[in-house]
Amino acid sequence: MYYGSIEAGGTKFVCAIGDADFNVVERVSFPTTTPEETFAHVFAFFDQYALKAIGIGSFGPIDINPASSTYGYITTTPKPQWGNVDFLGAVKARYEVPIGFTTDVNAAALGEQRLGAAKGLSSCLYLTVGTGIGGGAVVNGQLLSGYSHPEMGHIIIHPHPEDGFAGICPYHGNCFEGLASGPAIEARYGVKADQLSESHTAWDFVALYIAQAVMNYVLILSPEKVILGGGVMKQEHLFYMIQTELAELMADYVALPDLETYIVPPKLGDDAATIGCFMLAESMI
Amino acid sequence: MYYGSIEAGGTKFVCAIGDADFNVVERVSFPTTTPEETFAHVFAFFDQYALKAIGIGSFGPIDINPASSTYGYITTTPKPQWGNVDFLGAVKARYEVPIGFTTDVNAAALGEQRLGAAKGLSSCLYLTVGTGIGGGAVVNGQLLSGYSHPEMGHIIIHPHPEDGFAGICPYHGNCFEGLASGPAIEARYGVKADQLSESHTAWDFVALYIAQAVMNYVLILSPEKVILGGGVMKQEHLFYMIQTELAELMADYVALPDLETYIVPPKLGDDAATIGCFMLAESMI
Numbered sequence: 226m227y228y229g230s231i232e233a234g235g236t237k238f239v240c241a242i243g244d245a246d247f248n249v250v251e252r253v254s255f256p257t258t259t260p261e262e263t264f265a266h267v268f269a270f271f272d273q274y275a276l277k278a279i280g281i282g283s284f285g286p287i288d289i290n291p292a293s294s295t296y297g298y299i300t301t302t303p304k305p306q307w308g309n310v311d312f313l314g315a316v317k318a319r320y321e322v323p324i325g326f327t328t329d330v331n332a333a334a335l336g337e338q339r340l341g342a343a344k345g346l347s348s349c350l351y352l353t354v355g356t357g358i359g360g361g362a363v364v365n366g367q368l369l370s371g372y373s374h375p376e377m378g379h380i381i382i383h384p385h386p387e388d389g390f391a392g393i394c395p396y397h398g399n400c401f402e403g404l405a406s407g408p409a410i411e412a413r414y415g416v417k418a419d420q421l422s423e424s425h426t427a428w429d430f431v432a433l434y435i436a437q438a439v440m441n442y443v444l445i446l447s448p449e450k451v452i453l454g455g456g457v458m459k460q461e462h463l464f465y466m467i468q469t470e471l472a473e474l475m476a477d478y479v480a481l482p483d484l485e486t487y488i489v490p491p492k493l494g495d496d497a498a499t500i501g502c503f504m505l506a507e508s509m510i
Numbered sequence: 511m512y513y514g515s516i517e518a519g520g521t522k523f524v525c526a527i528g529d530a531d532f533n534v535v536e537r538v539s540f541p542t543t544t545p546e547e548t549f550a551h552v553f554a555f556f557d558q559y560a561l562k563a564i565g566i567g568s569f570g571p572i573d574i575n576p577a578s579s580t581y582g583y584i585t586t587t588p589k590p591q592w593g594n595v596d597f598l599g600a601v602k603a604r605y606e607v608p609i610g611f612t613t614d615v616n617a618a619a620l621g622e623q624r625l626g627a628a629k630g631l632s633s634c635l636y637l638t639v640g641t642g643i644g645g646g647a648v649v650n651g652q653l654l655s656g657y658s659h660p661e662m663g664h665i666i667i668h669p670h671p672e673d674g675f676a677g678i679c680p681y682h683g684n685c686f687e688g689l690a691s692g693p694a695i696e697a698r699y700g701v702k703a704d705q706l707s708e709s710h711t712a713w714d715f716v717a718l719y720i721a722q723a724v725m726n727y728v729l730i731l732s733p734e735k736v737i738l739g740g741g742v743m744k745q746e747h748l749f750y751m752i753q754t755e756l757a758e759l760m761a762d763y764v765a766l767p768d769l770e771t772y773i774v775p776p777k778l779g780d781d782a783a784t785i786g787c788f789m790l791a792e793s794m795i
Contacts, residue, residue, distance in 0.1 A: 383667070
């Protein structure tokens with residue numbers, strides 16, 4: 226009997242099964258196309274195994290309020306065809322096991338707090354900067370939630386005066402995601418972010434925006450560790466640039482740990498959300 | 511035997527004793543002058559009563575990490591003479607009872623969550639906009655803390671293009687507090703905020719900045735209630751302006767409760783922090 230994990234991203238889905246120690250036993254990945262086609266891939270994978278519980282970590286916004294009539298839905302996502310999709314309902318109709326439902330980034334935060342870069346700490350922030358930007362957090366040992374889940378990618382920051390770019394967020398234009406996501410970089414320069422040299426001006430803007438966002442997260446949440454993942458953060462030189470910008474912005478107002486050990490990549494790498502989903506699955510039993 | 515409360519603000523101290531039901535039995539208030547003089551007033555008040563525990567809610571930044579060598583200190587405050595003051599140590603040396611130590615705004619958030627505007631909810635945000643700007647929060651029924659406490663007044667927002675004011679924060683210039691605190695309004699217009707008419711442009715700027723900050727708090731923390739207190743928020747017309755600005759900024763990206771009932775003044779009024787300090791005192795026994 227295995228834990229099942231569904232990590233649903235805007236670009237791809239990763240499904241996996243894990244053992245009692247949260248080791249990944251088998252895994253499959255496929256692009257996020259239509260809900261129908263994508264769920265067919267999910268079911269084809271899990272139908273092969275005996276499951277004891279499933280954890281879902283989904284892109285959002287999603288409805289995580291169990292008292293709501295649309296609990297388990299993906300709600301107002303700008304991703305075509307995925308608005309108002311009953312994600313949890315589709316999986317529940319197929320598998321009669323306990324199923325946990327949270328955001329992909331909350332799942333990653335949970336994985337990193339229990340077994341990764343924030344192991345032994347009671348709080349952490351996990352931010353992904355990729356196709357979209359999203360954040361999850363653990364506070365006092367528990368997943369952060371309230372009225373709903375965080376949507377940290379859409380916060381307001383201060384655009385650089387020399388960055389004339391209007392931003393690509395369909396809701397907010399030049400919010401953090403609208404200025405610093407992978408597609409925002411591509412829209413500015415006409416090439417994918419990973420094609421730009423390390424000395425390209427793009428990285429000055431992106432590092433500044435990520436540093437501003439991290440400053441806001443730190444001033445509001447005071448996490449013990451800040452973990453930055455996602456496609457854009459594969460550019461390792463960004464970490465030093467962000468740490469440097471953050472130190473300058475913060476101006477020593479609040480005491481922080483050494484920034485080199487405070488702002489780090491995920492220790493579980495691309496498995497953070499998968500392992501977090503196993504833990505979420507376990508918590509539902 | 512009473513609970514003692516010390517609400518330490520940058521402008522004034524409020525000391526009070528409370529009964530087992532957290533009713534205020536006696537209260538005294540005096541200006542925050544030098545630490546020596548101010549503590550003499552604190553002791554003169556509490557020396558009259560038999561106390562079972564004390565809760566301190568202090569302006570900050572403060573050190574709330576019990577493992578730290580400066581636990582209980584006010585740390586890098588720009589307030590003259592109050593930097594590096596051992597607040598908790600001074601009170602501990604005088605009274606041999608359990609003493610809790612947190613921020614003034616965390617205490618107010620706790621009071622409002624248990625008995626005030628967020629009663630029955632598991633999360634809330636409390637923001638004070640006055641001499642300074644600070645925020646506290648309850649998440650999953652517990653006070654928000656991590657590496658340290660929040661310092662929400664110093665977040666980065668987007669200055670209005672027609673607001674040429676450079677801001678007055680000695681650390682960050684035009685951060686939220688630097689642009690929207692009472693002294694920032696006074697520095698712009700040469701008169702105290704409460705002297706400006708309701709139709710003055712000042713309120714357009716201030717409402718926009720508070721709405722931007724609330725947007726960031728909501729996107730990061732997702733509280734079930736947002737409570738706005740402090741001197742500047744005594745201008746009741748600001749609530750409608752902030753609700754209107756926030757709706758426009760958020761652009762329906764995330765579902766929120768009706769903003770008229772979501773963004774509200776403290777139900778405990780000026781007693782929020784005092785009552786929260788009684789609760790903090792009780793939790794230390």
